[in-house]
Amino acid sequence: MMDPKEAAPSGPHDDQLPAESAGTRPETRGPRLASVVVFVHDHDASADFYQELLNMEVTVRTTTATLLVGHNGFQVYLRAVGPQAAHPVGHVGAQYVIWTADGPGDFQRCERVLRAQSDRVYTMHGEGFTVIEGRDPSGLPVLVAYPGPDEVARLEIISRYYV
Template sequence: MAHPHESRRSGPRSAPPSATSEPTATGPDSYGPRLASVVLFVHDHDESADFYQELLKMEVTVRTATAALLVGQGGFQVYLRTVGPKAIHPVGHVGAQYVIWTADGPDDFQRCERVLRARSDRVGTRHGDGFTLIEGRDPSGLPVLVAYPGPDEVARLEIIARYYV
């Protein structure tokens, strides 16, 4: 299974419901922009870098006094920025609330579950229509979600009420 940053347009199962089988804009390989980076504000970027490096199998490529950059296979990036130990993350406010990662396979999903359970006592599992989602917390208490299989393998036919309704 490809990493979340890689384009995987292999057929109707992976195309969004509104997509056509042939891209139109600038040629047969044009599907529009894809997610390349995520920026997370955290309590301690060093502690968070260690966590995300282990969980996501990413490499820390740059580290400063207040930030770290992790890069995964294929170039996907996670920027971590220290905002201090008392900074809060209010749920329900405008802006991104969750990032859902896709495990590379069933063994990788189990590995991610072990990492989350070893680092957090707040871990839960949910089952969707053909996929499983595990949620844990990072060192700053931010929710971390990992799914398997990914939406490119099993279309999401429901909105998970816990997160969106």
């Protein structure tokens, strides 16, 4: 009889896991973020903006919603809620999503997209990384960092997000 400690865990084996997960036991990895839902004022402008900024493919588009999918399978759902809907910053719930650029060239491309969309673009420097913040067509903050936390550990909290 096999010792339960030697039994293979259910699910993929280490040699079937993505490179960043190899050697990590599935039960210790924890959930990964798979999708983000963003409520927007102008559905068409927002869909075009996020498709360009995030370099994602539109897989479903209706008159009030769009599903964008990235090369890694990550999904962004955009849902039109009308031009008068409020976005209460400081209330309970997620306030910001920070994207990671794929490289220095991609970070520069993202900066160009953000600057073309809004004149409210800010750059913040942390220990070994940079974050650029702009606005989407609904005026929501959009942040892109480079390098990502998988390349440079975050050893500080940028004060702008908790002051």
